[in-house]
Amino acid sequence: MIDLSATCPIPISDYPHITLAHGGGGRLTQMLIEQMFVPAFANAALETLHDGAILDVSGARLAFSTDSFVVHPIFFPGGDIGSLAVHGTVNDLAMCGARPLALSSALILEEGLPMSDLWRIVQSMQNAARAVGVPIVTGDTKVVDRGKGDGVFINTAGIGIIPAHARVAPTRAQVGDVILINGAIAEHGIAIMSVREGLEFETQLRSDSAPLHDIVARVLDVAGEHVHVLRDPTRGGVASVLNEIAAQARVGIRLNEAQIPLADAVRGACEILGFDPLYVANEGKFIAIVAREVAEQVLATLRAHPLGRDAAIIGEVVAEHPGKVYLRSRIGGLRVVDMLSGEQLPRIC
Amino acid sequence: MIDLSATCPIPISDYPHITLAHGGGGRLTQMLIEQMFVPAFANAALETLHDGAILDVSGARLAFSTDSFVVHPIFFPGGDIGSLAVHGTVNDLAMCGARPLALSSALILEEGLPMSDLWRIVQSMQNAARAVGVPIVTGDTKVVDRGKGDGVFINTAGIGIIPAHARVAPTRAQVGDVILINGAIAEHGIAIMSVREGLEFETQLRSDSAPLHDIVARVLDVAGEHVHVLRDPTRGGVASVLNEIAAQARVGIRLNEAQIPLADAVRGACEILGFDPLYVANEGKFIAIVAREVAEQVLATLRAHPLGRDAAIIGEVVAEHPGKVYLRSRIGGLRVVDMLSGEQLPRIC
Numbered sequence: 001m002i003d004l005s006a007t008c009p010i011p012i013s014d015y016p017h018i019t020l021a022h023g024g025g026g027r028l029t030q031m032l033i034e035q036m037f038v039p040a041f042a043n044a045a046l047e048t049l050h051d052g053a054i055l056d057v058s059g060a061r062l063a064f065s066t067d068s069f070v071v072h073p074i075f076f077p078g079g080d081i082g083s084l085a086v087h088g089t090v091n092d093l094a095m096c097g098a099r100p101l102a103l104s105s106a107l108i109l110e111e112g113l114p115m116s117d118l119w120r121i122v123q124s125m126q127n128a129a130r131a132v133g134v135p136i137v138t139g140d141t142k143v144v145d146r147g148k149g150d151g152v153f154i155n156t157a158g159i160g161i162i163p164a165h166a167r168v169a170p171t172r173a174q175v176g177d178v179i180l181i182n183g184a185i186a187e188h189g190i191a192i193m194s195v196r197e198g199l200e201f202e203t204q205l206r207s208d209s210a211p212l213h214d215i216v217a218r219v220l221d222v223a224g225e226h227v228h229v230l231r232d233p234t235r236g237g238v239a240s241v242l243n244e245i246a247a248q249a250r251v252g253i254r255l256n257e258a259q260i261p262l263a264d265a266v267r268g269a270c271e272i273l274g275f276d277p278l279y280v281a282n283e284g285k286f287i288a289i290v291a292r293e294v295a296e297q298v299l300a301t302l303r304a305h306p307l308g309r310d311a312a313i314i315g316e317v318v319a320e321h322p323g324k325v326y327l328r329s330r331i332g333g334l335r336v337v338d339m340l341s342g343e344q345l346p347r348i349c
Numbered sequence: 350m351i352d353l354s355a356t357c358p359i360p361i362s363d364y365p366h367i368t369l370a371h372g373g374g375g376r377l378t379q380m381l382i383e384q385m386f387v388p389a390f391a392n393a394a395l396e397t398l399h400d401g402a403i404l405d406v407s408g409a410r411l412a413f414s415t416d417s418f419v420v421h422p423i424f425f426p427g428g429d430i431g432s433l434a435v436h437g438t439v440n441d442l443a444m445c446g447a448r449p450l451a452l453s454s455a456l457i458l459e460e461g462l463p464m465s466d467l468w469r470i471v472q473s474m475q476n477a478a479r480a481v482g483v484p485i486v487t488g489d490t491k492v493v494d495r496g497k498g499d500g501v502f503i504n505t506a507g508i509g510i511i512p513a514h515a516r517v518a519p520t521r522a523q524v525g526d527v528i529l530i531n532g533a534i535a536e537h538g539i540a541i542m543s544v545r546e547g548l549e550f551e552t553q554l555r556s557d558s559a560p561l562h563d564i565v566a567r568v569l570d571v572a573g574e575h576v577h578v579l580r581d582p583t584r585g586g587v588a589s590v591l592n593e594i595a596a597q598a599r600v601g602i603r604l605n606e607a608q609i610p611l612a613d614a615v616r617g618a619c620e621i622l623g624f625d626p627l628y629v630a631n632e633g634k635f636i637a638i639v640a641r642e643v644a645e646q647v648l649a650t651l652r653a654h655p656l657g658r659d660a661a662i663i664g665e666v667v668a669e670h671p672g673k674v675y676l677r678s679r680i681g682g683l684r685v686v687d688m689l690s691g692e693q694l695p696r697i698c
Contacts, residue, residue, distance in 0.1 A: 008468040018462040023492025036468065037454075037488055040475045045451070045486035053486035055451055057510070058409040066453035066506055070491045102394070102404055104415035105386075106504050108457070113367040119357040119385065126389045137394035137402035139386055142419045142502075143372025144696060150497040155455050155489075157415055157506030161406070347493060 009035045023347075025235030025281075026340030030244070048169060051092040051231065054162065061162040063098035065089055068155040072347040074121065077191050078207030079283075081154055082124035084349060087211045087283060088234070089156040090132050094216040095230045095286065097168045098160030100132060105156055106140040110149035121152060132211045134158070160213075165224040172228035173249035177317040178295035180288045182215060182308040183208070184261040185238055189280035189348050190269045197273065203265045210284030215305045219288060222301045229289035232282065234349055236340055239278040241287060242315075242325045243339045253325040255315035255337065278327070279340050281348045289317060358384045372696075374584025374630075375689030379593070397518060400441040400580065403511065410511040412447035414438055417504040421696040423470065426540050427556030428632075430503055431473035433698060436560045436632060437583070438505040439481050443565040444579045444635065446517045447509030449481060454505055455489040459498035470501060481560045483507070512566075514573040521577035522598035526666040527644035529637045531564060531657040532557070533610040534587055538629035538697050539618045546622065552614045559633030564654045568637060571650050578638035581631065583698055585689055588627040590636060591664075591674045592688045602674040604664035604686065627676070628689050630697045638666060 010031065021028045038046055045053035052065030067088045074081040086103065093100045105125060109118065129136050187208040194205050212232065220227055229249075233241045238260070246253045262277055270277045284307060290298050295313060302308030325337040359380065370377045387395055394402035401414030416437045423430040435452065442449045454474060458467065478485050536557040543554050561581065569576055578598075582590045587609070595602045611626055619626045633656060639647050644662060651657030674686040 008465060010464055010468070012464050015464050017464060018458045018460060018467060018492055020460050020492050020494060023458065023490060029490065032490060033488075036471055037490075040471045041454070041478065041485040041488070043484035043486060045484065046488070050487075053451065053453075055486065055508075057406050057411065057450070060407040060409075062406065062411075062508075064451060064453060064506075064508060065487055066455045066504065067489045068455040068457050068491050068504060070457060070493050072497075101406070102402065102413055104402075104413060104506050105390070106415045106417040106506075108417050108419060108502055109367045109372065111367060111369050115359055115361050115364050115366060116357060118367060119359070122385055122389045123356075129390070135392035135394065136390040137392060137404065138399075138414055139382075139390070139395070140416045140504075141372060141378065141381060141386075142417050142696075143367055143369050144419050144499060144502075145369060147496065148421075148499040150493060153457055153491075153493075153502070155415065155417060155504035155506075157413075157453050157455075157504075159404075159411070159413060159508060347491075 009039060020346045024340065025240050050170065051095040054096060063093050063096035063160040063162055065092035066155065066157040067092060068153060069349055070153050070347050071192065071349050072150060073195055074151050076195050076207055077204050079209040080121060080124050081152060082121035083128040084209050084283060085154040085156045086125050086128035087209050088349060089158040090134060090211045090213050091232045093158050093160035094213045095232055096162060097166030097220055097230065098162045099217060100134040100158055100160045100213055102137045103129060103134055103156050103158045104138045105136050105154065108149055108153040109143045110151055111143055111146040113151050132213060166220050167225040168227055168230045170229055170245050170248040173245050173251050173289045173317050174228060175251060175317055175319045176292050177228055177289045178292050178313055179315040180298060180302065181312060181314050182285055182302050183310040184263050185282055185285060186262065186266050186270060186277035186280035188283040189345050190266050192348055193273055193345060194269060201265055201269060205265055205269060208282055208284035210307055212286050215307045218301050218305060219298055223290055223294040223298050226291040226294040227288060230286055232286045234281050234283060237279040237281055239337045240340055246325050247323050250322045252318040252321040253315060254318050255327045257327050257329045259312050259314045261310045261312050278337060281345065358388060369695045373689065374589050399519065400444040403445060412442050412445035412509040412511055414441035415504065415506040416441060417502060418698055419502050419696050420541065420698050421499060422544055423500050425544050425556055426553050428558035429470060429473050430501060431470035432477040433558050433632060434503040434505045435474055435477035436558050437698060438507040439483060439560045439562050440581045442507050442509035443562045444581055445511060446515030446569055446579065447511045448566060449483040449507055449509045449562055451486045452478060452483055452505050452507045453487045454485050454503065457498055457502040458492045459500055460492055460495040462500050481562060515569050516574040517576055517579045519578055519594050519597040522594050522600050522638045522666050523577060524600055524666055524668045525641050526577055526638045527641050527662055528664040529647060529651065530661060530663050531634055531651050532659040533612045534631055534634060535611065535615050535619060535626035535629035537632040538694050539615050541697055542622055542694060543618060550614055550618060554614055554618060557631055557633035559656055561635050564656045567650050567654060568647055572639055572643040572647050575640040575643040576637060579635055581635045583630050583632060586628040586630055588686045589689055595674050596672050599671045601667040601670040602664060603667050604676045606676050606678045608661050608663045610659045610661050627686060630694065
């Protein structure tokens with residue numbers, strides 16, 4: 001057997017093993033993707049580092065995306081691993097500007113999973129898919145021995161059709177663009193962490209898990225190719241995806257803390273748990289980076305939609321500090337918002 | 350919380366938990382698929398119970414398939430989980446008659462996985478995909494805590510284009526059709542089991558893991574829509590897939606044991622391990638059910654291909670015993686070849 005480790009693009013002496021942080025959506029996840037996967041699987045579609053790939057099929061532009069879900073616990077306030085798996089892939093397609101056409105569902109079950117749990121999850125997937133109007137057309141089921149899995153892991157892949165007027169890509173962020181979000185941040189991650197930590201709050205904190213295809217379609221209908229970038233801030237939160245976009249588009253990003261929607265209960269829970277909400281996962285939110293001239297119209301469109309009532313303009317794309325994200329704090333100071341270097345919330349999705 | 354268990358289509362009193370047999374490709378796997386997943390996710394594409402779904406996209410017929418790989422061990426003679434994950438989904442697409450267009454790759458890594466193992470697997474995926482000529486265009490990486498996974502699980506989904514002259518479906522098996530296979534059976538399963546059991550044989554038993562897109566394309570080129578059914582006998586082996594086809598097409602299937610290619614070393618290992626080779630997984634073989642008038646031509650086409658040198662006609666579709674598979678044994682007796690009722694080989698793919 002040939003020893004391949006000498007050719008490994010990740011220095012094995014520094015990183016001899018996979019750690020939870022490699023899956024956390026921060027710097028180590030990025031290192032794996034950019035240094036190992038992208039060069040190995042080199043091709044143009046992969047290199048765009050989009051939430052999905054875009055392919056030409058007999059004149060149509062097809063979006064293709066995959067996501068595995070390992071969230072723990074599998075049932076949580078506001079959803080479960082089944083609905084999350086449907087919403088997650090629908091949203092990845094939506095972030096390519098695509099309308100979802102079909103999903104696949106691949107389950108890895110652990111021996112001993114209660115049949116009633118499986119049934120509950122399957123029904124939840126069905127309900128979520130039906131609400132979106134996307135069929136689950138193909139699937140796979142594997143079972144691993146007890147102690148070699150964790151109840152259930154779900155992979156969903158999806159394909160969607162990108163309408164002609166959509167032209168979104170992380171590299172299209174331009175100086176002068178306006179950055180919007182469709183509502184309050186950090187709700188999914190905090191809902192999961194409160195369950196895990198057994199915290200009780202006066203108001204129950206619920207995941208924001210929701211399908212974004214429809215609200216995105218409306219934004220594209222009103223603003224077309226003036227919508228430059230769409231991205232859902234899941235693992236790693238708003239901070240991580242904006243850092244990725246700043247790096248890919250070689251632009252600076254400036255956020256206004258006072259404008260970023262955040263529920264009081266979530267802010268309180270973040271303080272108790274010691275998390276910065278900018279780094280906490282969302283599952284029903286998206287960032288839209290749009291040309292300045294359509295920003296108000298996009299904001300109005302977002303606010304007219306049930307999933308965008310608390311939408312806000314949260315920042316802008318600037319020429320200064322390319323590749324970096326800065327936040328103007330409530331008290332007026334300017335601080336850098338860096339990529340997360342380690343692990344914040346494992347198994348959040 | 351509503352108790353959903355009363356509505357569960359699988360009787361929970363009989364099957365309170367998921368067992369390894371639910372993933373074995375036999376009767377319990379079928380029960381999950383047919384009684385739970387298909388009714389829940391009800392749609393026409395899913396109900397064909399193909400290896401993949403077939404979708405119309407602006408005039409083109411697209412095949413879409415997903416497969417998770419949980420094989421243990423992750424490295425084995427003749428391949429590893431990476432090459433297997435590429436070949437598996439390429440083959441599922443090929444079984445729809447499709448030429449592969451793009452793959453996704455979603456990894457679930459266990460904390461503690463050696464970085465060098467990950468690199469070896471990524472390179473193996475890359476090499477396998479390059480040999481097929483299919484790009485890996487999108488991906489996902491999750492990490493689960495130590496003891497909640499098993500090194501690495503891989504999901505690959507794939508999309509492919511079905512050429513106009515291909516029209517394969519399990520229900521197209523017709524009385525009079527001829528059943529062919531492209532070579533010797535049971536090699537993948539036995540290779541995995543020998544490693545697991547620490548068995549040493551004179552000849553090393555290697556997995557037959559290989560991509561079947563090219564040999565299938567050649568068969569379709571010569572026989573077009575006279576190719577009625579294509580199916581790769583992975584989990585559950587030749588016996589299980591033929592039972593599925595017999596049930597779906599409501600036809601009888603008659604096999605000739607003496608015609609079924611089987612290497613002596615594999616036969617010997619099956620005897621030692623107590624397995625019937627008809628139920629052992631293959632990863633580089635496919636069953637073609639074709640109109641009688643093209644059978645010899647298809648056989649010649651298979652034999653002219655490096656992956657079909659030992660191809661053979663192994664049986665026929667008959668009007669008798671619809672839904673059942675019978676085997677004429679070497680000594681002339683006729684026995685039923687049933688679905689596997691329990692677990693034979695866990696985590697073979």
